[in-house]
Amino acid sequence: MDEFRGRVINQDDVEIFRGHLSQYEMHQLGILYEHFRDDLVYIIESVDTLSILRELSFREIVSVQHYVSLKKECGATVFAEMLVEDILSLGRDAVLGFWESLYVLQNDHPHPNLLGVLDEIIQRGETLEQHILLDHHGHDLPEELTACQMEHKQYLLEKTQSLEELRVPGSSQKPQSFHISERYLDLIVASGHQFRERTQHEVIETGGKHEHYLQKAHSNLERIAPNRLFRWCHRLRCIPHAVIVSGVPGVGKTTLMQKFVYDWLAGKLYQRFAFVFFFKFRTLNTKEAVSLQKIILDEYPHLRKNLSEILQDPQKLLFIFDGLDESAHQIEFQSTELCVSPHSLNRLDVIVVSLVRQSLLKGCSVLMTSRPTRLASIDTKVFPRVCEIMGFFPKQREMYFQHFFGNQVISNKAFHYVRENGVLYTFCYIPSYCWIICTVLSMCFKDNDQSVQLLPKTVTQLFVIYVTNILSNHSQDSGHAKELLTSVGWMAEHGVMSHYLEFEEQDLATFHVNNSSKLLSSFMVESAQSHGVIYSFFHLTIQEFLAALVHYLDFSAERLKEAFEKAQSFEDGRGEIFIRFISGLSDMSTRSQLKPYFGDLSSEASKHVIALLNDMSSSVTSHEDDGVDKRKTLNVYACLSESRNKALVSETIGKNTIFDLSEFHLAPLDCTVLSFILESFKEVELLDLDACFIQTEGLERLAPTLHKIKDLSLSQNNMRDEDLRIIYSTLTHPDCKIHKLSLRENGLTEESCTTLAWAIKENKTLRDLDLSKNKLAGEYFYQLLMVLSDPTCKIERLGLMEIKLTPDYAPSLHHLTGNTNLTHLNLSYNFLSDTSFSYIRDLILNSLRLKEIRLGTNDFSEEVVAKLRSLQTQRPAVNIEL
Structure with missing residues (x-):
């Protein structure tokens, strides 16, 4: 671009x-x-x-x-x-x-x-x-190939035409199957040029980035619809032959590929491809020395008779490889080890790289998916187009809720609850999280007042309710459940620490996991492979939750400290959610919901976690000078937020209530976390959010706590006029403590002046207001000036620099003499001219408490500048800056 x-x-x-x-x-x-x-x-x-x-x-x-x-x-x-x-x-x-x-x-x-x-x-x-x-x-094919293509399409149709909705784990409810065109919701796919090393858990980071895209006034997000994946790439001036689509676990990579193949079958896209071959890396892991021909025939034996002829026209072929991150082979796309024949035996990684690099079947196209963490460690330059699935935007989230509940009243109620809960709403961009959240809320919104009290406020509480529902659907005694989840938990913890997502029967035996238990099937799914059965958790976050829970089921101070410190040490942030779960379970009310199934969970574990959180907080809150430290600080705040422990917040942060997060991108999720931290104090000395890109949704999440701030700076956040409703509610709050407010360099126009005027009129605490570098000039600005000029106005420092003021405003600016509290006034970088002189002169001479007025870079002539300077002799107490 x-x-x-x-x-x-x-x-x-x-x-x-x-x-x-x-x-x-x-x-x-x-x-x-x-x-x-x-x-x-x-x-x-x-x-x-x-x-x-x-x-x-x-x-x-x-x-x-x-x-x-x-x-x-x-x-x-x-x-x-x-x-x-x-x-x-x-x-x-x-x-x-x-x-x-x-x-x-x-x-x-x-x-x-x-x-x-x-x-x-x-x-x-x-x-x-x-x-x-x-x-x-599409292409005109010979009759025999046309018949072969029809057979191939029918085979793929049976594989792709249905979506299966997950059953509620632990229940006797059978999975429901739907036609893909009924239930598929469009996923947002955005272009991306490179994958850097991540400093946050990929789910959290993508959620933050996702919400940032939503908030940009004029978004630079390039949307890539499925029918554009293999269309012209204007950056490289070519039609891409190889495309890679990235996405966090559960965001819908495989479903997108399934819909892509289905739409090709239905003739809706890319009929230039006469044959599409769809593979999953997971099923290719056992293949050692193999040829491309054998890979195709193992999956599509019906092509045996025509495959040689099919492969003679590579430009008509598309190969889809799903789940690069699940590949057991080390695939290096810059490798010089390549093959040229579809019949020769090679390692799987050599064949895949050769297809992408075009040494094998030159002219063919390749589409691949992967988790972002895998792409961060490889060179993706060989792919002309790199995209990332952003998941559901708000419209899709709401539609998902409607599909899930099928009842408009309940779906609206559930969606409204989630929309009001910043943490849950952020994670809703992932379809699998939507399913987990809807599953939990379907239990909470029963005709039972008690259940409504159990509505989750944190991600930890969400997964606690999820697990308790599974346990409530099983008749086994609590001893069996505790024994199984302890063994599964240690295996899950080993996987989190070692970055394992799949487990073999040998792993289950090592951790004494009973694979015949029906309860196990509520947390893990089996996948038959040629070399045996592979087990994986329904979702990575379920694995992370059970890995945290086991430290409360089977407490060991040494193991807890070791796991906590190791999770902190991961530079790619993959230990963050695990630590948040560990922190969330330290809250007694959150743990208590598990008591009927496990008895009392370890209070000793809770005490140790609180001590570890205290240490972690102390190590970062004193260093907030750069982006990395601010990220670490926010991660600590997130853990404290999960713990719901306001006393711990006060203890760890202490009396130094100065929060400087300036020039650091705050996602709405960060604002939710920060709001909880601010809630823990009666009064906050300073909150500096300059250039944090928080905008509307972030402000909404901070709104309940902003009135506690004495010095609030919101400069350079691209705020809009409609955001002033939040500023109004803050300034008119009965307990408002704001003394200093900066709205400098935002996107405010004259439309915001009326709201500001009413807010200032009702406020009793504001003394310092900076509105500089906004386009405030206009009809409504006079209303604001009227309030600022009132004798009852308490504002002492007023910044009106670079707000497009012309000489027409000079008579009204003169009225500021009515404000008997005004001490500092900044009118620099406007368009005031010589005709404004008499009004500015009277303003300087008649504002009795004025100590400083800035008038530099207006349209005054040298003569008028000299006259203004001469006023210094009449009012020596006033510093006149020109």
């Missing part, structure tokens, strides 16, 4: 582009339009609405007011869909004008999807239509 950013499109460029499109007939323009429809909707959703409407209005295509009203009424997505549809219905000139408008728009809005679409149209020229039609209709 960088090669496009900053490029200035002039009128000659526009004429060339229009000429390029004008060569197409209307039916050809229609083909292009339909091909890019999803992109166009997303682009219109993402860029500034008025910018695109003004360009269209300039070309006399649409009315700005009509579509502005439509967006307010229907929302961004419906507005974008209707605009795209309406343009097409208006005919050829409108379609050409629309493309021309988008072309001009890249000057100010270089959105990656917009740049990609325009580049594909320009670079691919006449061949683009041919490729579009090929993807729609």
Whole structure:
């Protein structure tokens, strides 16, 4: 994208582009339009609405007011869909004008999807239509291969057409199967260029990044729909032959691949591929010396007769490999050990790398999935396109709840509860977490008032309820449950510490796990392999929870300390959730729900965990100067939040209630955690959140505690006018303690001035207010000035630097003399001119308590600057900065 950013499109460029499109007939323009429809909707959703409407209005295509009203009424997505549809219905000139408008728009809005679409149209020229039609209709195959293809598609259809909804573990309920088109929800796939070493648990980090994308005012997130995975890559100016899709555990990588294959079978995408071969690395692990031909025939024996002919046209083939992170082979994509023949025997890793590197079946395409942690350790440059599944955005989350509960009232109730709970809502971007959360809430929202009291507030409580539900569905005595979960827990802990996700029968024997127990099947799933049975937990987080729980079931101070310290030492952050569970279980009320099944869990373990948390907190809270330390500090806060132990928070943080998290990206989840920490204090000296990108959702999560802050700084957070409702509720809180507030350099306009005026009028504590570097000039700014000029206004320091003030505002600025408390005023970097002099002079001379006024970088002449300086002799107590 960088090669496009900053490029200035002039009128000659526009004429060339229009000429390029004008060569197409209307039916050809229609083909292009339909091909890019999803992109166009997303682009219109993402860029500034008025910018695109003004360009269209300039070309006399649409009315700005009509579509502005439509967006307010229907929302961004419906507005974008209707605009795209309406343009097409208006005919050829409108379609050409629309493309021309988008072309001009890249000057100010270089959105990656917009740049990609325009580049594909320009670079691919006449061949683009041919490729579009090929993807729609496919190749003409010989009769024998057509019959073979039909048989292959039927085989894959049986494998991919159904989605199975997990049964509630421990219950007699049978799994339900649904057609994939009924239950599949679109997952957001975003482009990504590199995978660095991670400093956070991948689930937490991706959740934070995910919410950050949601909050960006003009998102630079490039969305890659499944039908765009093998389309033009504008960064490299090519059609990618190899694509890798990353995603955290449970986010839907395998389901996305299943839907991809199903849509190919249904003729919805990529008919350029005559044959698709779908493999899972997990099932390929036992293969040693093998050929590509044998790999294919082992999975697809019906191709034996025609395989040689199929492999003769590699450009018609797509190989899908799911789960690179589950491969037992060390796959190095920069390896020079390659093969060229599909018939020669080689190691599996050599065959996979050779397909990606194009030494084997040159022209074929490869699609692969992996967890981010695996990609962080390999060189992915060989893949022209690297993507990451971001999971569910809010609309998909809500739809998932509706599908799960099937009852509108209950699904709305459950979703509202989760939406209000910052921790649970963050984790809802992962489909498997959605299932766990919905499963737990389905128990809590019964017609039983007691169950509502058990609603989870933390992730630890969520998994406690999940486990208790499994145990309640089993008739075994508590002794059996404790014995089994102790042995399973130690095996799970060994896996977390050693990074094992799969266990063999030998592992079960080592940890004395009874694999004949029905209870075991509620936590682990069996997978038959050629060399034996492989066991894995339903979800990585279940493994992490049981690994933490075992330290309370079978307490050993030495083992607990060793596990805690080892989990802290992982630089990729994979021990974070384990530590959070350990911390969460230290809360007696959280543990008590497990008492009917295990008896009293170790209170000694709880005491040791609290001591370890105290030590961990002391080691990081005194070092908050750089990003790494701030991340560690927030991880400690997250553990304290899980523990629900406000006394521990006060003890570990002490009386130094200064929280400086400036210039560190705070995800909404971080804000939820920080809010709990702030709750633990009656009063907080300083909260510095400058340049933290918190924006609306983060502010909402902090809102209940902001009134406790004496010095609150929210500069450079791209806040919008609608965010001022939170500032209003904070300043008008009956116990508000805010003395100093900075809203400097945000996205506030004159629309926020009325809300600010009412808040200041009702507030009793505010003395220092900085509104600099916002676009406040406008009609409503006079309302704010009126309040700031009132004799009852308590504000002493006022920052109005660079807020677009012109000479028209000078008479009203003079009214600030009415504020008898004003001591410091900053009016620098505005557009005040010589005509403002008399008003500014009177302001300086008549503001009796004024100590400093800043007027530098306005439009004063040298003569007026000299006059202003001369006022210093009349008011020597006032420092006049020019």
